Amino acid sequence: MKLTEAMQACTRTVEQALSDLALEPAGPDARVWQAMRYSLLAGGKRLRPFLVMQSADLFAVPPEQALRAAAAVEMVHTYSLIHDDLPCMDDDDLRRGMPTCHRQFDEATAVLAGDGLQALAFEVLMGPETDSDPAIRCQLALDLARSAGAPGMVGGQMIDLLAENTCYDLDTITRLQAMKTGALIVWSMAAGGILGRATPAEQAGLTGFGQAIGIAFQIADDLLDMEGDAQSLGKAVRKDADAGKETFVGILGVEKARAKADELVDEAISSLDLFGKKADLLHDVARYIVARQN
Amino acid sequence: MKLTEAMQACTRTVEQALSDLALEPAGPDARVWQAMRYSLLAGGKRLRPFLVMQSADLFAVPPEQALRAAAAVEMVHTYSLIHDDLPCMDDDDLRRGMPTCHRQFDEATAVLAGDGLQALAFEVLMGPETDSDPAIRCQLALDLARSAGAPGMVGGQMIDLLAENTCYDLDTITRLQAMKTGALIVWSMAAGGILGRATPAEQAGLTGFGQAIGIAFQIADDLLDMEGDAQSLGKAVRKDADAGKETFVGILGVEKARAKADELVDEAISSLDLFGKKADLLHDVARYIVARQN
Numbered sequence: 001m002k003l004t005e006a007m008q009a010c011t012r013t014v015e016q017a018l019s020d021l022a023l024e025p026a027g028p029d030a031r032v033w034q035a036m037r038y039s040l041l042a043g044g045k046r047l048r049p050f051l052v053m054q055s056a057d058l059f060a061v062p063p064e065q066a067l068r069a070a071a072a073v074e075m076v077h078t079y080s081l082i083h084d085d086l087p088c089m090d091d092d093d094l095r096r097g098m099p100t101c102h103r104q105f106d107e108a109t110a111v112l113a114g115d116g117l118q119a120l121a122f123e124v125l126m127g128p129e130t131d132s133d134p135a136i137r138c139q140l141a142l143d144l145a146r147s148a149g150a151p152g153m154v155g156g157q158m159i160d161l162l163a164e165n166t167c168y169d170l171d172t173i174t175r176l177q178a179m180k181t182g183a184l185i186v187w188s189m190a191a192g193g194i195l196g197r198a199t200p201a202e203q204a205g206l207t208g209f210g211q212a213i214g215i216a217f218q219i220a221d222d223l224l225d226m227e228g229d230a231q232s233l234g235k236a237v238r239k240d241a242d243a244g245k246e247t248f249v250g251i252l253g254v255e256k257a258r259a260k261a262d263e264l265v266d267e268a269i270s271s272l273d274l275f276g277k278k279a280d281l282l283h284d285v286a287r288y289i290v291a292r293q294n
Numbered sequence: 295m296k297l298t299e300a301m302q303a304c305t306r307t308v309e310q311a312l313s314d315l316a317l318e319p320a321g322p323d324a325r326v327w328q329a330m331r332y333s334l335l336a337g338g339k340r341l342r343p344f345l346v347m348q349s350a351d352l353f354a355v356p357p358e359q360a361l362r363a364a365a366a367v368e369m370v371h372t373y374s375l376i377h378d379d380l381p382c383m384d385d386d387d388l389r390r391g392m393p394t395c396h397r398q399f400d401e402a403t404a405v406l407a408g409d410g411l412q413a414l415a416f417e418v419l420m421g422p423e424t425d426s427d428p429a430i431r432c433q434l435a436l437d438l439a440r441s442a443g444a445p446g447m448v449g450g451q452m453i454d455l456l457a458e459n460t461c462y463d464l465d466t467i468t469r470l471q472a473m474k475t476g477a478l479i480v481w482s483m484a485a486g487g488i489l490g491r492a493t494p495a496e497q498a499g500l501t502g503f504g505q506a507i508g509i510a511f512q513i514a515d516d517l518l519d520m521e522g523d524a525q526s527l528g529k530a531v532r533k534d535a536d537a538g539k540e541t542f543v544g545i546l547g548v549e550k551a552r553a554k555a556d557e558l559v560d561e562a563i564s565s566l567d568l569f570g571k572k573a574d575l576l577h578d579v580a581r582y583i584v585a586r587q588n
Contacts, residue, residue: 028456028466029449029473036444083409088401107382108455111405112448115377118409119443122416126436134428141435142420149413150330154406155323161402162322172322179323 059196
């Protein structure tokens, strides 16, 4: 299980970095840092950091630099989970089998923890330790701001919230997921290329891989939501169907959705052709994304 | 009324820039942009943008560059107001005499609008139009991330939320306000210096001015909260006292608080000595901050 081992090793490194980058201060403001740390260190697949580390590795970027970009994207992802779980959004009590941030602390602290994590992501990215060339740091931050903001993740979440009252077609659902989940996954792949001074062709390959696995990831999520059980997922299941939300699986049916996911995996893998065998672990990631059980 | 005219002219320019930088797209994600625009363009003193424009003017920075930094800080300020107004925070129905964002739209949209505005602030700042030198853009964004995040504004809001159950002393209240309100005001002054390649002595003068007026601004707010009326303020009054929160005025009393504010104005003005008469309008800002009626 080369991929499993590599992901576990990466998880340990990333979690140490997250812990080091979000140190709790003394004083009454400690509470917001406690909430930030609680959610940052609550486990998870750490898929986005792994993609940053692997895409950076294609260009032999020093791991300690890539690690900062990896931590930044995980901070943005974590803030989005905290806010998505709020009572006014998905109203979830559990996340990865643990109380969600607003259940463990309170709603106001959870809103602030999310806000603080978004700012911290940019602070980490802008630090000179990320790359000695400020033009590279600017590129990373500009792309992250777009991917995380209303043109990306936030806009996708908006479309998703409106889904309960609207019947979307396949194009709109694809756009929703490309923004909501895809944008940060694409950024994670692009980040390695930016740090590694990739050529435009290399950058296009990385981005293509990210786009394909982003959609495949969401189809796999929909299938798990239909077929998985709450215990192994650590969260409530069948929420989308119960909320009357249209999904890839709802429109395509289970069989066609599974076939589409497999097709996207092939597409992702061929996007990395120009990297040859160096990209073997990323090929495995693409296969893992549709085969995972949680 | 030279200051009033200058602030009004600046407000018009800044509001045009905010409108241009947050254009509503077609599609179902338009709703989050509508909420962002609603709050961005809901009026206000535009004090932080004015400070950016004035501090930049000391160094003859092209106004179109300073305007982007001015828009960025107003986006962060607006996002903080949207989130502070939420039911789980201050639970306010009115802001500047208009329904707050979550009353006009809904809570989920308001959370997302705030999140989107924070990201947009960094997107605007990182654009090459802000400054052709990426090192300058990195410095602006790094400082803004710290000022807006848990080490600054977000941490200050956390301390403020806990104030209802805790009796703070003057030092803690000063720290709270320096973080919650002061950090963005200091950033606004510093931004002009960063864009203008200020010397360390000049930068210290700008920062000193920002720190002093930041606290003076809050003391003036406390006095207005005690003595103002809801109509001219466009929001509920005496909320702090009713919530049992300690304030500058609560600890010092009205007379001493007013004297402290005047002292801070003098301190602010003398921080700008090295700029001579060029800083006259900033002197007026400092005086205005404690004399304003809303």
